[in-house]
Amino acid sequence: MTSSAHAFTRAFGKVLAPLAVACALAPCFSSPALADGGGSITGKVTAAPAKYLGESVVYLKNVAGNFGGGTATVDQKAMAFIPHVIAVTAGDTVKFGNSDTVSHNVFSPDNEGFNVGTFPPGETRTYKFTKPNVGYSELCSIHPEMLGYVFVGQNPYHAVVDGTGAFSLKNVPPGTYTVAIWNSKLHAAEQTVTVASGAPATANFALTR
Amino acid sequence: MLPNRGVHWLFAALAGVAMYFVALPEAHAVPSFSRKYHTSCQTCHTVYPVLNAFGEAFRRDGYRFPSTDGSVDSDVEKAPSVELGQDQYKKMFPMAVWPDKIAEAVPLSIWLNGGVAANLPGSAAADGAGNNFAWGGIAAEMHIFGAGSFSDNVTYMAQLTLETDFGDPPGSFDVETAYLLWNDILGPSHLVNLWVGRLFAPQLTSYGLHSSFLSDTVMPGVSVGGLYNATAGLTLGQGHTDGVELNGIAGHRFGYSLGWIGSTTAPGLSMPNSEDVYAHVGFKLGGLSLDGEGGGASTDTQRPWAETSLTFDVFGYHGLSRLDNGTGAVPNGTATPIQQDDRISAVGGLLHGQLGSLVLMAGLNFEHHDRPYPGSAATAGPNGTVFNGVPDLTSANAIVQYDEVDYIVWPWFVPGVRAEFTQTSVEGASNAQLMRIIPGIAMLARPNIKFVLSGDLEWANNLPVVGSWGPAGGMIAPNPGQSKFEAEQINATVGLAF
Structure with missing residues (x-):
């Protein structure tokens, strides 16, 4: 050079x-902009040990559409x-x-x-x-x-968990979804969450070995 | 045939002095671990270096926190590390170096320890020291520890000891411990571990070397060979020996060890082929399991050290101690030491029980030596002639029995009493016995500052071949063939770890 x-x-x-x-x-x-007018899914994640909390992503599994x-x-x-x-x-x-x-x-x-x-x-x-x-x-x-x-x-509805464990999935179309969490070392069970238009839904996760 | 005892008085006196300093408490509370986990000494210790049930599990697990719900040691590690390779590199092996890590801050800690002894008037201790009290040895040693982990299954421990006033020679330093603990190498967790290097100590019981509140080591530091020959160096079950040990825990409560370590030799002689091997099995009933992962943790919130348990241990040991047999030729009037290999076989066991805050230990060792005696020395005759010495092929046996009862009144105050009995059995001569009674109190001024006050009451019948009970930690000196009881010392030992 x-x-x-x-x-x-x-x-x-x-x-x-x-x-x-x-x-x-x-x-x-x-990325292509998400559609406005949907609902949101917010929540809190805890991790044991806590030091791996920041290596977490909350996401929706298998939403219909091309992304x-x-x-x-x-x-x-x-x-x-x-x-x-x-x-x-x-x-x-x-x-x-x-x-x-x-x-x-x-x-x-x-x-x-x-x-x-x-x-x-x-x-x-x-x-x-x-x-x-x-x-x-x-x-x-x-x-x-x-x-x-x-x-x-699989879709754009994902969020990296912040340092306090909070996350927010915005503009999620109304419907019922499987919400999952990925972590570099820990695991937590998936959840089913129903999102209504304009209404916030909640999902909390407790990550463990 | 027995050697002339008078010839060995000098050796005996030297051995006695040496044993006094060998018996000084050594450093075995490791603040490096406090820093690594950001936890107090009292997580693992009562009055350090004595480990509580959790600390023993931590030690047996290879200096790793017992796992809960599948956790690994690094889950509870709080001090930052420098990754020398991320875990994902394991997938790349052999195209990449298997990864590990080092502590971000140098994982060193320091331990100062020593003690002073008040020699009671008229005692053999006072006669030997030439005083009743002298300020000597209160900061006898400084230990520098390095300890930590390279990964979730590879840990290390190193200990450099600097001796201020004592040692051989005074002002010496020694790498007392430096070994790598390769844990979980096969099968389920804790089943097969390989520890290599200068081991902390051969594991002849399920308990750490320093599990006594009142003595340096749970197994008395008796050099049985030394009771027959002042040049003998082996002290069963004591530390700082190069070698390799395979050990493990099965089913949470059954422990074992198999070791191959260096043999001992008298100064000035060549090192023999390493011939020392040992094996031990142990089983713990009740209380926290041996690995800390099988349940049984104390639920007493006021007395977290308390449990009800009984642990059985048995061991076997075979080794070799190369002695100077004193039968060397005398070219030009200078004696050349000639080696004599004394083979040792020993078996023993330990019962360790706890009933709430009451701790009880009882141990018994049998030791057989096939030819521990020095023969008669070679002498130089007139005109350069040499009269070679005559080796002594007499065998000898010994019994060492020890007991200790302690009560943890408060986590910083532990009174107790300890007894150590040694008997030497010599072919063609009367047996000799020594009993030491050691009452005392172990105290913590702070979690990392300790004091131990103890007494030393001794009874002996006869003298061992070398003419002194020094190699057994005793100072009393009855006339040959007679019995004597004497209060020897009041000892104060101090320790400071940071």
């Missing part, structure tokens, strides 16, 4: 870094995947960035497995996730301590 390319990369990285932090706090999607086709971004910065956990929809493509000062690699041994190769700072690689309702670990073969997760839902 030329020095000017390096300069561009650094500048790009500086721009991308705040974006990456923003992504950690908000969904990094450009996916959007894009999402996962960055690598300070030797970490940002955000640590991201939820996408089957058919979405995830763009893996590198805002670090060293080369990174992204691969996963889970499910069908994937490896987008090793790439230098400033470059990106993409992978299209098609298998629904599963989680993938993200690893970097150059830095074995790095770990992130991509959860792939």
Whole structure:
């Protein structure tokens, strides 16, 4: 890479870094917009041990319709995947960035497995996730301590649980659904929830080994 | 044939002094674990280093928290770790290194310990020390511990001991413990574990080495070989031996160990082939199960240490101790030590019971030595001539019996009394017996600051071959063939762990 390319990369990285932090706090999607006017499902998740609470995604299983086709971004910065956990929809493509000062690699041994190769700072690689309702670990073969997760839902009704255990699935069409939770290490039983238009429904989960 | 006792008085005196310092309490409460789990010493200890039922389970489980509902050790770990590879790399093996982790903060802790003894007037202890009281040894040792886990089934423990005033030579340091505990290597959890390195101690019972409130070790530190030959080094069941141990727990309440460890040798001699092997089985009735996962935890909220239990243990040990037999040739007037291999066979057992806050222990060991005696020494004659010594092939036996009763009045105050009996049986000579009665109180000023006050009452009949009861921890010195009772010492030991 030329020095000017390096300069561009650094500048790009500086721009991308705040974006990456923003992504950690908000969904990094450009998925098709969800229909307004539905109901919502909110709730609280507890985990034992609590330290794995943040590695949880609440999602609806098998909602009728065609979804996916959007894009999402996962960055690598300070030797970490940002955000640590991201939820996408089957058919979405995830763009893996590198805002670090060293080369990174992204691969996963889970499910069908994937490896987008090793790439230098400033470059990106993409992978299209098609298998629904599963989680993938993200690893970097150059830095074995790095770990992130991509959860792939069948539909866009999914939410990463926040640090307090709260989640909210918005704009859910009225109907009866199976609500499930994915966690990197823990498990909780699925629930059946009925959503009425404009009315909030509740689902709480207690994750354990 | 017995050697001339007079020849060995010097060795006996040295052995006695050495045993006094060997008997100093060592460090075995490990604040590294407090830091790892963010928990108090009292989660695992009563008056440390004595472990409560949960602490014993933690130790037997390979320094891991007993699992509940399928949990793993890292579930309860609170101190941050640095991942040297995420768990998912296990799926990549052998294309990737099997992952593990290290503690983010260096997992070290420090233990200071020592003690002072008031030698009672007119006692052999006072005669030997030349005083009734001296401020010496109150900070005799500093131990630096490193302990933690590399993964949910691989843990480690290391202990470096720095000795201030004592040791051999004074000011020495020693890697007393440094071993890797590879747990759950086959079958169900806890069934097969492999511990390799400088082991904390050969596990001859189901209880930790330091399960006595009043003595350094639950099994008395009696060097039976030392009662016959001052150069003998083996002390059954004591710690810090290189080797490998396979151990495990089946059905929550049946425990076993199989070990192969280094043999001992007298200073200046070559190290023999490692020939020491041992096996132990134990079974616990009632109380918290051996692995802490089979139920039985105390429901007494005021006395969480209390339980009703009885544990049976038996063991067998075969080993070798290489002695200096004193029969070396004397080239140019300089004696060359000649080795003599004393093979040891021992069997023993321990009954450990608890009735609420009352703790009872009773143990018995039999030890046989096939040729522990030094022969007559070689001597140099005139004009460079040498008269070789004569080896002594006499065998010897010993019985060691010990009991302890303690009552945990409060979690910081435990009075008790301990008895240790040693008998040496010598072919062609009268038996010799030593009884030590040790009343005392173990106290915690804080969870990590302890004091033990104890007395030492001794009765002996006759003297062992080396002419001193030092290798059995005794100081009393009756005339050969006679009995004597004496109050020897009041001991105060202190410990500080952080």
